[in-house]
Amino acid sequence: MTRSPLTASLLPLLPLAALGWPLSKIINQQPYTQTKVEKVSSGPLLEADLQIKAAHPFKKLEVSAGDTTWIFNADEDIKTISIPKELEIVFTVTASWPEDTPESAILVTLRPDSRPDRSHTLWGFLDITEEIKFNWDR
Numbered sequence: 001m002t003r004s005p006l007t008a009s010l011l012p013l014l015p016l017a018a019l020g021w022p023l024s025k026i027i028n029q030q031p032y033t034q035t036k037v038e039k040v041s042s043g044p045l046l047e048a049d050l051q052i053k054a055a056h057p058f059k060k061l062e063v064s065a066g067d068t069t070w071i072f073n074a075d076e077d078i079k080t081i082s083i084p085k086e087l088e089i090v091f092t093v094t095a096s097w098p099e100d101t102p103e104s105a106i107l108v109t110l111r112p113d114s115r116p117d118r119s120h121t122l123w124g125f126l127d128i129t130e131e132i133k134f135n136w137d138r
Contacts, residue, residue, distance in 0.1 A: 045082040048112035052077050054095075056104040061095045063108065083112065088135035096127045110134050 003011075052061060052072050061072040070079050083089055095106055102125075109119045118134035 046085045050079050050081050051109040053107040056101050059096045064092045090133050092131050094129045
């Protein structure tokens with residue numbers, strides 16, 4: 001007894017039909033849209049001293065972390081700041097010197113309460129912008 005041509009044609013297509021429905025669900029999904037997530041500092045803030053030492057007097061120096069910026073004048077060398085109580089903090093330091101100032105160095109020191117001090121030296125001429133990371137192990 002031989003199968004009918006219709007049955008012989010449909011039998012190989014049954015596995016494809018069975019996979020068709022789940023495959024159509026995957027293909028016809030709505031496009032992925034990423035929602036904007038705002039970073040919120042969870043937990044209390046940590047008091048710290050941010051100290052600046054410069055080899056030559058600068059015109060202007062800014063230190064920023066997130067949305068907060070601290071501006072130092074040439075006669076200031078330390079500010080008490082509040083930082084998130086996380087194990088890593090990223091600062092962006094922007095400095096400018098007057099004309100005719102040779103290449104200069106700035107030492108940025110962070111002294112948080114109950115944590116070891118962290119320091120970084122920046123070298124530049126006229127204008128610099130550098131990102132520095134301070135981190136602590138657990």
